[in-house]
Amino acid sequence: MKTIRVKIDGIETEAEDRTPVLSIAQKLGIKIPTLCHHPLLEPYGVCRICTVEVRSGRRVRMVTACNYPATDGIDVLTNSPRVRRDRKLILEWIMARCGHVKVIEDLAAEYGITEPRFGRGDDDCILCGLCVRVCSDIVGANVLGFVDRGSKREVSTAYGETSEKCIACGACAYVCPTGAIQIENDAALVRQALPLGPFTPIHIPFMQAVPHQPVIDRESCIYFKTGGCKVCEKVCEVHAIDHSQQDTYEEVEVGAVVLSTGFRQFDAAKVPEYGYGVYSNVMTGLEFERMNSASGPTGGQIVTSEGITPKSVGIIHCVGSRDERNHKYCSRVCCMYALKFAHLIKEKTGADVYNFYIDMRCFGKGYEEFYHRLLEEEVRFIRGRAASVTDFPFNETEVGKLIVRVEDTLIGQVRRIPVDMVILANGLEPTEDARDIARTFNISCGDSFFTERHPKLAPVSTATDGIFIAGACQGPKDIPDTVAQAGAAASAVQSLVSRGEIEVESATSIVDAEKCAGCRICNTLCSLSAITFDEEQKISVINDVLCKGCGTCAAACPSAAIIARHFTDEQLFSEIEGVLYDVRA
């Protein structure tokens, strides 16, 4: 790697031998116009607009900077009068073919061309070849190529027919400097609109993603379709991208597990009278949260589905919660987030806000005070469970609105409140797989959230030693409480881990070898696999550490050879006799 010395526009610099002059100039911050050049493609040198003057000794040459290899001692002028004159001519020739392309016209204006001498052509393709090169060198689809010669030369697909090999990656349209290539919406090729908006195959899922790092979508990534591209890998300076990564399944042996599997939103469609999924301006709490987010689809603006700012908004509390038909429990967080929405809407839009509530549950620090603030902000609070949301107008003022029908219990009247938008404060419920998770970890969940060992004294432990629960999976709760539980669970695990010894169940079962006849009936009864058969002694044996003392084997043993410590037959017979003391008297 030989280092050479070059001078560009009077600036002396060093570079590697045979580096294209354009690269050296770009490193110095010197601008040279290009049309057919792309940093990731091999230089083509076809548009000639990057022409510069190179002096070497006494020789002067006009060369294209993008592919002229620098040699030691050259002196380059990138903006001399001769260069400018030559570039002007080149532009006029280009305009003779593509006379109405904006990017060319802008360049032409820079070089003082008002009326090109050779007229203005009507083509929009300057034959720069970027599309061809990107499709073959980077994407690897090889769909485009130059066909014919001379004035008839053009870019085309094979035989001019729609190519089956085109993967609609859009790279050709992306690199085309003139906009001559458009992507057409062929229905067969359009991807489904994704909930969080369109994105490139490598992308950070959303602004709040944790970890906040890009992921590659295998379905749309070009590399996985053609074996080409990998542009992301080429531009990543820390070499963090590896297309060959595969999902791996790892087995980790642990002594304790903290389950914090969260919650699922109550499906507001289960309360059909509120019109969720029917009216486009009825949305759930989380949907409103997304709209309100500055990194969301509307940039944080609160708008109806028609795109206009609402003048009135209704927020219905207790959707799916405190409900005989759905969940009897209170979801704990909804009143506060509904109040937050009320405040945000008032602040951002000044709209009339109506909160339809049963009770206002503001249990935390500063929560009640926040509610009072809203009263002062003139948010309207109507105490009554909303009966329905309808778009059927009774009079002109209701046309085009969503009407919330509710009994206002404080004044004892049924009311119709027309609003532009309805937000349903839907509640929390256990995740769909809560039951499966509970079975996998051998904890109980009833038909609801995971069961804690004791509602007051052991909220993060479960009946199974070593398995802890934290957060919404244990019951609906807000962030401060979740964080507190998470800390509690972590410290419970720490105290287990740091103890250095473990307490083993004492009420385990044992086989009396003198009595065991080797019938093997017990062998399949242990769900913890604590029973094995000793082929030599022809008796069954119980592993004392694995045994948790359920006693199922003891109940089955036909030789009465298994002693279930602390729950022996004799002890249980005595208990039965004992509780029937008044009969046997």
Place this chain on the structure above:
Amino acid sequence: MAKLKLASYWAAACGGCDVAILDVHEKILDIAAAADIVFWPIATDFKYSDVEAMPDADIDVTLFHGAIRNSENEHLARLLRAKSKILVAFGSCAHIGGIPGLANLFSREDILKRVYLETPSTVNPEKITPDPRTAVPEGEITIPVFHDAVRPLNQVVEVDYYVPGCPPTPAQIWNVVQAIVSGQLPEKGSVVGASEKTQCDECTRKKQEKKISGFKRIATVQPDPDTCFLEQGFLCMGPVTRGGCDTRCQLSGVGCRGCYGPPPGVLDQGAKALSAITSVIESKEEADVQRIVDQIPDVLRSFNRFAIPASLITRKVL
């Protein structure tokens, strides 16, 4: 050495225990050499009055077989207890009730009606059923009173030893006799002539992990002679039955029926058999489990054929 005084009596019995004693074959001569038989209704002509005339505890060993069904059985049980130093409950009936014990699933009235009135071959136009006292011109005829239930010997008198089996095997009988003659008997109340472990200990069939997916009747399918009966779906009470009989039934191609009674520590042979065998049914669905257990038409008689009178609940509740 003076000869032992030996007695053998049959109460509600079939006579099989007596046959079993004779099945020691030529060893009977050794028994005759060691003991004088002072009372043996099937083989000798001694009368009850002979026994009543004996001093108390005069008989060294009485082998009492048969269950206590009526007042005569009970009377002899008490009589022989008084007249014997050692009273042995010999055979399943005396030990745990035996086959006569199955009568405990019926009431006394039902039994008498069935036997004397309903059976197809009975001709009894006057519908006479046994009466303990009947007046006849010559005076009054008495017959023993038919009890409500069958009882094993130890529910009537104190029993010194138990020899289980229906009948006990001749080999074991010989062992017991030798023990008696040599004075090498264990503590009173023990079971002798049998193993302390269950049948599975002696059974030569191959045992794997038990999984039952259904029950079959022994007559319907040819059983594999080398595999455990339960694993093939045939009922076998072997796991819950005392060993000592050389697994004679299993070797003959049928599952054990439980005649040697429960092993030590098991209070109720039927309940334990039920627990052991159903535990390994391979199903977790209630409906499927029900279908499988419904394949057993007669639960109590299959799982507790011999020991009902000696179980926790001794008879059907009336």
Place this chain on the structure above:
Amino acid sequence: MTFEPKIVGILCNWCSYTGADLAGTSRIKYAPNVRVVRVMCSGRVDPTFVLKAFADGADGVLVAGCHPGDCHYIEGNYKTIRRIALLKKMLADYGIEPQRFRLEWVSAGEGDRWAQVVNSITEDVRKLGPAKIREFSASTLRAAGARSHKTA
């Protein structure tokens, strides 16, 4: 005086016993007729216990465990299902009315349900009257060894 049934309840520690506890801490009022014996798992329940309870004079017996699939020891209660299915047939053979014996699943959070179950079995057994099983128990007969049975 109304007949007060004496019912022996054999409850598993983790679900039904805790559920019964919850009924207590929730101050639910319910019939006092079930006398509880605790085992770690309903799989510990040997049918012998049920027969013993009846033989010792219980008018009714209740076995309670975790709902299938939720057993603290994973599969103990499946064995209970299998045993009880056949035990019920044996009890019928013994002439014991089916309403005197029940297998119920009560979870740790079902205090209400525990109370309902107890009230329900108590009423069922009350309607049947006292059980006569004890008269025929082996212990009664052995104790009465000196006495003769009823005769004609």
